[in-house]
Amino acid sequence: AQTVTQSQPEMSVQEAETVTLSCTYDTSESDYYLFWYKQPPSRQMILVIRQEAYKQQNATENRFSVNFQKAAKSFSLKISDSQLGDAAMYFCAYRSARGDTDKLIFGTGTRLQVFP
């Protein structure tokens, strides 16, 4: 069975600085998707970034980028130029690309605090 591990329950960063959130996963599948979701105090789940496993190029979305290491099964999120609005829970998630299932596995989350 697939697992997703976020080993940092809490992280903090100063405004305008850069922070990296870690995520590792375990799977025997070769084709899958990886996601980072943000959950602010409103509890809404917001997609930050997605990565398709068959693409070697790391995904980027403005100030957010990932370091996808398929062999190491690592999928870290880098937030550059941190802003106060980035403070939230961040969840890493794995989704199989198999056509006969739609299991999606989340990590336990990392709470990010941003200090002025």
Place this chain on the structure above:
Amino acid sequence: EAQVTQNPRYLITVTGKKLTVTCSQNMNHEYMSWYRQDPGLGLRQIYYSMNVEVTDKGDVPEGYKVSRKEKRNFPLILESPSPNQTSLYFCASSQQQDTQYFGPGTRLTVL
């Protein structure tokens, strides 16, 4: 506006009283899922559906039922709720295994 809606947003009930949480999406998505979120455990998948009349268990299906009679709706049924089902529930939909869009969440308290 493309969205996933859930109702109710908040619910306090008592042990054993059957309840239904509705979920509806207007994006014509094939795939829908239910999750529960508990402190320290992240989100865990309860049930998912890959098409009308096709549902399957996620990681924590015990105590829950679902149905998918129409493409847009995917209700979550708790036939005999218990206090350990007190949680934050999310519905989500997607076009196949692409990005999931989440509803706003339902906070359920079972006394």
